Amino acid sequence: MDLRLLSSFLAVVEEGHFGRAAARLFLSPAAVTQHIAKLESALGAPLLHRGPPVSPTPAGLRMAGHARTLLAAADAARDDMAEFTGTGGAPGRPDEGRPLRVGIMGHGSAELTPAAINAFRRARPGVPVEVGQLDFTEHSSALLEDRVDVAFIRPAPDDERVAVDVLTTEQRIVAVPESSPYAAAREEGLRVADVAAIPFFRVPPHTPRPFTEYLYFGDEGARRGDAFALTPQEVLTGVVTGRAAGSGLKSFARYYGWPGAVFVPVLDAPWESTYLAVRADDAGRPHPEIPVFRALTLALARELGPQISRGAAPR
Template structure:
């Protein structure tokens, strides 16, 4: 039996409301509804009365078993962790979560909060990463997991796709390209934009992502290491930036205009971890994030 379905069902029983259960689980209400329906189909019986929301006799019995099964699953995770403990250097320390820019949009806080609920005894530290760190922060053991883009090109790092989105450019309102905010532009239209520069130590995969794969694009005299520095350059008319579509929801600065690039390949955000890391908390965080990505990722990618 799928434990995710049981978790959604039990949340609805305990909250007495599909919407509150969805908020508690950081899922959409339709996803929770679908989980309950799948359980009812699998078991061949109705588990919940809908108006008002309350368990049927069969649902009451399942709720008792669900609590036992979910508790057993948590105990199994703890037991496995004890049998194959993390290296001494990782034992007892916080889980350090690196976030580049806005990470994977709404999925980032949902993953962090889901981990905190699942592992309340493990402290979590959030660390902001700049454009040069999407490989080095993990390799140098400054973070344990990282929300980055694009995928790090390094055998020491394993990454999973979380969201896949349309690409955008960011220009000042005074730019002629600003009029294309509603209709979109093409790669040929952005060839002469003065894109900001990044330091020489920035991984090549990241610079190719920033400049849409063309190192020949015109560069501003301004350097930037963070989205805030990019936007400062944009609104003062000194540089242009690029990103994923969700960037616009998180960095809606006055004076900055976000223009879709219609013929640029869609790109992704990733969760990256050290390939050889045996820390069970890292594996739990990764599993929770991938499960949430299946639920939230398609909505973010629209």
């Protein structure tokens, strides 16, 4: 697919005006109009309502997400190939065949996580991808100990050795047993003050402080039950057996809808984000495919993130 057509289409969508899009791209309005017509002809569907104002059709909305992903991948590819510029050829890379190791805490960034991994596999079919689950204590240690190359985590680490990109932002929830008196608030929700009385599961002492603050809504003195947990599955086991409650993001309910567990929104808790994390200023042997994976993930986050934040499962 011609990237020039995609650039023109995306510029019109973002500017809402053919003339402004043309000025942004240093093209004539006629050239931009021609690019859009060619793209619509190639796809066999109208992408824009000509207005005024100019706005995307349903097909155009979907295509805008694909355009962002494709253009981000092209930018990442150009950056990746910069080292070969002017060399007269592309020698074999010493990292060829080296797997990209992706760590995921819990369900990661909901539907965005598998979408990003699958998009990378399509873009880089020759690069092996190893996916591993991270427990609550591996919030940043898996990256810092070079056990993964990129990680889907929450919340952001308080460590300058880790760089993060915001992917999704969601409402907070608590998971309680169906028999709990708090389960009746599944529709109207709870307040942080109510949550303080709920016995939460415990985590090991070496769990990073940002993660414990996230789990207990910033209350280090939060009531703790007798159940320990290192993974969402262990949290849910504690919940459905009535031993402890857990906390998470709204999308948690879509991924962990266990019978006997009720998910209650916490109305006045600050919304929390999920992140893509990498090592900052990696002085070791950073994986050369990290920029490509990062670019694809951020492009998809712009497309899918708002849907996840609203609580709708992306199509």
